[in-house]
Amino acid sequence: xxxxxxxxxxxxxxxxxxxxxxxxxxxxxxxxxxxxxxxxxxxxxxxxxxxxxxxxxxxxxxxxxxxxxxxxxxxxxxxxxxxxxxxxxxxxxxxxxxxxxxxxxxxxxxxxxxxxxxxxxxxxxxxxxxxxxxxxxxxxxxxxxxxxxxxxxxxxxxxxxxxxxxxxxxxxxxxxxxxxxxxxxxxxxxxxxxxxxxxxxxxxxxxxxxxxxxxxxxxxxxxxxxxxxxxxxxxxxxxxxxxxxxxxxxxxxxx
Numbered sequence: 001x002x003x004x005x006x007x008x009x010x011x012x013x014x015x016x017x018x019x020x021x022x023x024x025x026x027x028x029x030x031x032x033x034x035x036x037x038x039x040x041x042x043x044x045x046x047x048x049x050x051x052x053x054x055x056x057x058x059x060x061x062x063x064x065x066x067x068x069x070x071x072x073x074x075x076x077x078x079x080x081x082x083x084x085x086x087x088x089x090x091x092x093x094x095x096x097x098x099x100x101x102x103x104x105x106x107x108x109x110x111x112x113x114x115x116x117x118x119x120x121x122x123x124x125x126x127x128x129x130x131x132x133x134x135x136x137x138x139x140x141x142x143x144x145x146x147x148x149x150x151x152x153x154x155x156x157x158x159x160x161x162x163x164x165x166x167x168x169x170x171x172x173x174x175x176x177x178x179x180x181x182x183x184x185x186x187x188x189x190x191x192x193x194x195x196x197x198x199x200x201x202x203x204x205x206x207x208x209x210x211x212x213x214x215x216x217x218x219x220x221x222x223x224x225x226x227x228x229x230x231x232x233x234x235x236x237x238x239x240x241x242x243x244x245x246x247x248x249x250x251x252x253x254x255x
Contacts, residue, residue: 020169021082021093022048022201024069028078031064039064039225041078048169051202053216053233055209057248061225062205063099063174069203070096070172092119096172101159103147108139108158111147115162133161137191153184160191164200171195173204177211189215209249213237221245 024046031039039061046052046069054062067073068080071091082090104111109130116126134140137157142150147158156176163171173192177185192215196202206212212219216233223244229236240246 019084019086019088020048021085021088021090022046022169023083024170025081025083026069026078027081029068029075029080030077031068031073032076037225039068042227044220044227044230046201046203048201050217051196051215052204052218052220053212054203054205054220054222055212055216056207056222058207060222062207062222065222066096066172066174066203066205070094072096093168094170094172095163095166095168096174097156097159097163097176099175099178101155103150103155103158105148106146107144108147108150109134109143111158112162112165116165119166129165133165136194137161137164138187153180153187156180156184156188157191160188160195164195168200170201170203173202175205175207177208185211221248
């Protein structure tokens with residue numbers, strides 16, 4: 001059974017003041033495999049502050065686009081550009097949580113500590129950070145438990161805690177509540193909202209219209225690998241501009 005998330009107390013300590021790597025610009029980004037174009041010439045600019053949700057039916061290319069933005073994949077053509085980086089290493093300013101995150105063969109606390117060690121956070125500081133993020137994600141009581149024995153919902157919360165501990169400027173989330181029950185979904189969404197409130201830009205994928213309505217400030221709507229509509233979430237849901245978006249919102253099957 002999933003436990004509620006406790007947001008009493010302070011969020012993980014604020015990151016030191018520094019330039020933001022944002023905005024993120026995609027300039028004519030395409031991605032092909034064996035001659036088949038899966039992502040086609042996407043142009044967009046993602047600013048700080050807003051929660052960006054990449055929405056679309058299964059197979060639309062949402063996860064591929066997220067991986068291109070994060071740098072896990074290189075575009076076949078076009079450019080992914082962190083305009084604000086100006087000497088910063090973008091890979092150290094972002095994090096990603098996958099639909100099925102990998103848990104290390106160690107305790108929940110040690111999973112978070114390992115991520116901090118990879119970022120070369122001093123050992124003297126890591127203990128406090130680990131305790132803070134486990135408390136803020138409702139996982140304090142599981143600190144000493146083997147991560148792989150946690151429920152799937154708890155593992156997803158641990159993945160978020162592990163990412164949050166790094167104080168990323170940008171957090172990519174790929175279908176973070178897929179296959180979770182409503183209670184676990186609500187807990188994950190609360191954590192995502194708290195991470196955003198602490199100053200992190202959220203860019204996430206979902207095919208869940210309800211989740212997009214709850215979390216999104218802006219929508220990028222993909223269909224067949226193309227960005228066919230973009231705008232504020234409220235406008236997208238009340239007055240979609242394209243026939244495909246109207247069909248998707250009304251529950252029609254798109255292919």
